[in-house]
Amino acid sequence: MTSKPTIGILGGGLMGAGIAHVFAAAGHPVRVFEPISEVRASLRTRVSTALAAFDQDAALADLLTPCEDLGDAVSRADYVTEAAPEKLELKRAIFADLVRLAPASAILASNTSVIPIHRIADGLPTAERIIGTHWWNPAALIPLVEVVQSARTSPATVRTTMDLLASVGKSPAHIQKDVPGFVANRLQHALWREAISMVAEGICDAATLDACVKNSFGLRLPVLGPLENADLVGLDLTLDIHKTIMPELNSLPRPNPYLESKVASGQLGFKTGEGFRTWSPEEIRTLREQLAAHLLKARRERVGT
Numbered sequence: 270m271t272s273k274p275t276i277g278i279l280g281g282g283l284m285g286a287g288i289a290h291v292f293a294a295a296g297h298p299v300r301v302f303e304p305i306s307e308v309r310a311s312l313r314t315r316v317s318t319a320l321a322a323f324d325q326d327a328a329l330a331d332l333l334t335p336c337e338d339l340g341d342a343v344s345r346a347d348y349v350t351e352a353a354p355e356k357l358e359l360k361r362a363i364f365a366d367l368v369r370l371a372p373a374s375a376i377l378a379s380n381t382s383v384i385p386i387h388r389i390a391d392g393l394p395t396a397e398r399i400i401g402t403h404w405w406n407p408a409a410l411i412p413l414v415e416v417v418q419s420a421r422t423s424p425a426t427v428r429t430t431m432d433l434l435a436s437v438g439k440s441p442a443h444i445q446k447d448v449p450g451f452v453a454n455r456l457q458h459a460l461w462r463e464a465i466s467m468v469a470e471g472i473c474d475a476a477t478l479d480a481c482v483k484n485s486f487g488l489r490l491p492v493l494g495p496l497e498n499a500d501l502v503g504l505d506l507t508l509d510i511h512k513t514i515m516p517e518l519n520s521l522p523r524p525n526p527y528l529e530s531k532v533a534s535g536q537l538g539f540k541t542g543e544g545f546r547t548w549s550p551e552e553i554r555t556l557r558e559q560l561a562a563h564l565l566k567a568r569r570e571r572v573g574t
Contacts, residue, residue, distance in 0.1 A: 273297045274433065277346030277371065279363060281305075281312045281335060284380060285352035287408025290316045293332040294325050294409075295437040300334045302342035309335040319409060323565065343371040348433060350378040350402055360389045368393050376426055378402040383450045387419040396421035400430055401444070403451055410564040412440040412571065419447040438572065456495070466519035468545060469527035475545035491567075 276292045278285050281303030289299045293316060303309040317330035336342035343349050349371050351363050360379060367377050377399045379389055390396040401417030414434050418427050427443060434441040444451050450458065464482075468475050489498065499507045519525070531537075531544060538544030539553050 274347035275300065275345055277343040277349040277375075278302070278352060279339070279342070279349070279367075280352035281308050282352070284404060284406060284408055286312060286315050286319075287406070288350060288352060288380070288404055289333055290319050290409045291437050291439065293329045294320060294323075296329070296332070297437070298332050298334070300336055300342040300346065302336045302339045304337070306337075309337065323409065323568065339366060340370045343367060343375070346371055346375050348376045348378065348430075350380055352380045352404075355381060355384065357384055357388060360384065361391075364389055364393060364399065368395055374398075376400060376430060378430065380404055382454055385419070385447045385449055386417050387421065387447050390419060390421065397423040398426050400426050401447070401451070402430060402434070402441075403454075405453070407561075407564065410561075410568050412438070412568075413453065414439045414441050415444050415451045415453060416441045417444045417447055417451055462521070462525065463519050465525045465528050465545075466521075469525055 273296050276289075276297050276299045278289050278292075278299060278301045281289070281301045285301060285303070289301050289312070292299050301309075301312060303312065312335045313330045313333050316333055317327040320329055321327040334342075349367055351360065351367070353359055353363055360381065364377060364379070367375075371377065373395070375398070377395075379386060379399070379401050380403060381389065381401060382403050386399065386401040387396075390399040393399065396419065399419070400422050401415065401419070403415040403417065405411035405413055416427060416430050416434065431441045431443060442452065448455070464478055467473060468478060473481070486498070493501065535541055536543045539548060542548050542550075542553075
């Protein structure tokens with residue numbers, strides 16, 4: 270009989286299954302609420318397949334209990350995380366239910382990638398135990414989880430969450446200011462804003478832009494973060510460069526019209542075969558396989574297997 274905390278998860282889709290995989294692999298009993306019967310029925314098989322692909326015991330998927338009823342999933346949980354769509358009112362409704370259905374001692378975490386946690390917890394009586402835990406996709410391969418503390422989140426909730434995530438092999442990062450996008454997504458989308466602007470302005474095409482990133486600073490990023498790089502080259506040089514380039518960077522306070530036009534015309538990326546670039550089914554499959562192989566190799570190097 271395991272003595273590890275019981276985990277409740279809301280959502281058995283891509284992110285929910287990935288989070289369930291991580292906790293089950295570490296020996297936690299996991300109860301997953303999923304309202305769609307087909308998704309619920311396939312959960313254990315999907316997690317079992319992923320465990321085997323990562324050289325983990327596929328039988329650990331037996332620690333998962335798919336649940337049709339939300340109360341059944343969370344009524345005995347020590348820690349609950351939701352992995353619902355990125356809609357504020359939906360998340361607020363979910364957390365109101367969690368406050369009512371989960372044990373009063375349970376930590377309630379949101380996997381939101383951009384919504385400030387205080388907006389989700391606003392008006393709820395137990396905001397001290399509500400916290401953000403932004404997992405990155407694929408959840409079982411990306412080590413970072415951003416642990417976001419709102420003004421009302423208690424230090425004990427932060428400590429327990431950080432310790433729990435570290436115990437299952439994640440690299441939790443304590444985000445002390447509850448701002449939209451937290452840290453990594455703010456950086457990622459600042460890069461995307463400039464990238465989209467450069468293509469929109471005809472500086473280069475999308476394929477050239479991606480090649481420039483992958484064959485330059487992208488190679489350094491696994492070992493050299495942006496501020497480490499600034500210290501490496503020198504802040505005096507960084508300042509001189511900024512004096513020239515900062516006035517030229519895109520600063521639109523809204524999505525780029527070029528992106529809006531793509532979406533309006535149905536050019537949505539992989540799901541439609543055309544976005545910033547045109548994609549054949551084989552190209553999509555190859556890129557997905559390359560990404561999975563790269564992340565799996567990095568994981569094996571990180572855990573020493």
